[in-house]
Amino acid sequence: MPRKDPKKYLIRQSNTLSFSRHNLNALEKRIVYLLISRIKPDDINFQEYSFTVRELLAGIEIGSDNHSYLRDTTESLLSKVYQIPTEDGGLLQISPISSAEYDKNNTTVSFSFDPKMRPHYLELKQNYTQFQLNIVIGLKSVYSQKLYEMAKSIANKGDPSVRHSLAEWRYLLFIEPEEYKLYADMKRYVFQTAQRELDEKTDIHLEFKEEKAGKRVNWLWMEVHKIDSEETRQAWTKQTKFNQLPKKVREGLLLNSGATGKHSLGDVSANAAARQKAIAEAEGMGLFDKKFDQPGQDDDPAEE
DNA sequence: TAAAGGGAACCCGGAAAAGG
DNA sequence: CCTTTTCCGGGTTCCCTTTA
Numbered sequence: 001m002p003r004k005d006p007k008k009y010l011i012r013q014s015n016t017l018s019f020s021r022h023n024l025n026a027l028e029k030r031i032v033y034l035l036i037s038r039i040k041p042d043d044i045n046f047q048e049y050s051f052t053v054r055e056l057l058a059g060i061e062i063g064s065d066n067h068s069y070l071r072d073t074t075e076s077l078l079s080k081v082y083q084i085p086t087e088d089g090g091l092l093q094i095s096p097i098s099s100a101e102y103d104k105n106n107t108t109v110s111f112s113f114d115p116k117m118r119p120h121y122l123e124l125k126q127n128y129t130q131f132q133l134n135i136v137i138g139l140k141s142v143y144s145q146k147l148y149e150m151a152k153s154i155a156n157k158g159d160p161s162v163r164h165s166l167a168e169w170r171y172l173l174f175i176e177p178e179e180y181k182l183y184a185d186m187k188r189y190v191f192q193t194a195q196r197e198l199d200e201k202t203d204i205h206l207e208f209k210e211e212k213a214g215k216r217v218n219w220l221w222m223e224v225h226k227i228d229s230e231e232t233r234q235a236w237t238k239q240t241k242f243n244q245l246p247k248k249v250r251e252g253l254l255l256n257s258g259a260t261g262k263h264s265l266g267d268v269s270a271n272a273a274a275r276q277k278a279i280a281e282a283e284g285m286g287l288f289d290k291k292f293d294q295p296g297q298d299d300d301p302a303e304e
Numbered sequence: 305t306a307a308a309g310g311g312a313a314c315c316c317g318g319a320a321a322a323g324g
Numbered sequence: 325c326c327t328t329t330t331c332c333g334g335g336t337t338c339c340c341t342t343t344a
Contacts, residue, residue, distance in 0.1 A: 140312090141312095179313095179314085180314085181315090182315085182316095182329090182330080182331095183329080183330075184329085184330050184331060184332080185313095185314075185315080187330090187331095188331090188332085189312090189313065189314075193312095193313095212322095212323095214322090214323065214324085214328085214329090215321090215322050215323050215324090215327095215328065215329055215330080216328080216329065216330095217329090217330085246331085246332070246333090247320090247321095247331070247332090
């Protein structure tokens, strides 16, 4: 859908980068998104990328126009690190930008990149990830950002899914050992939050499948589904919200709708008809309206 | 510039469920 | 059954925004 919306800039980066571990917060990542979106597909080398402070603040959608706040953020950005696996099996540790320079009136900022970032942003021919700036710029959770990038990098594969141990997920998502010590918390605050946010704002739906060792969840599959229409979005959104209702509520609705066998209640594939009925029921009861406000400022892309 | 408001992130603990 | 793990409500903290 070609439209000349300036916010429809594309972001391209290597798949390797999409799966790289980093500790940028959501705001810092937004700045990087804006920068990358300025790179043109046929650029051979990095340029200096200049922004007015005003457009940058507007671009990352923070309410304040506090200049020192922006300086703090770019300063912090320079101290952050991407851990990028190299082709020979080594590891490149590199800052997402190499400099941020403010002019004397503090009205513009220019950014530059380390040349070693070239293979991840320039002359990309294959094994790269592409997505729209206007889709990712509105994501609030760093985990939504990271999972979305991973999802987009595999979305076109024959089998768009990936399986990692929880330890690997923690590594990739930069979750420290002392964070989310309980898997249940990691589930609801990392994976389910991202699942809801992506359903709502992006062209990707994520399905997660747990795999246990004994009663402990040890591996997690992430399946990527494309959202290509409003209907698809609605369907996935409702399913996600239904699955995230408290178990008691969910199972009650399922039984009411004619699902059989307590055993199969947790099985998404079983009782498909009853499931649809239960979802409609839950929606009718207003159980889905709890919250999730859209940051719905600027015009909605209104896909197709 | 400070205080108040609001919301997300995080932790805790009892109840429930799962696995053996 | 008993133990381990998960579920989940609710409380606290933290950060950012708004308001005074």
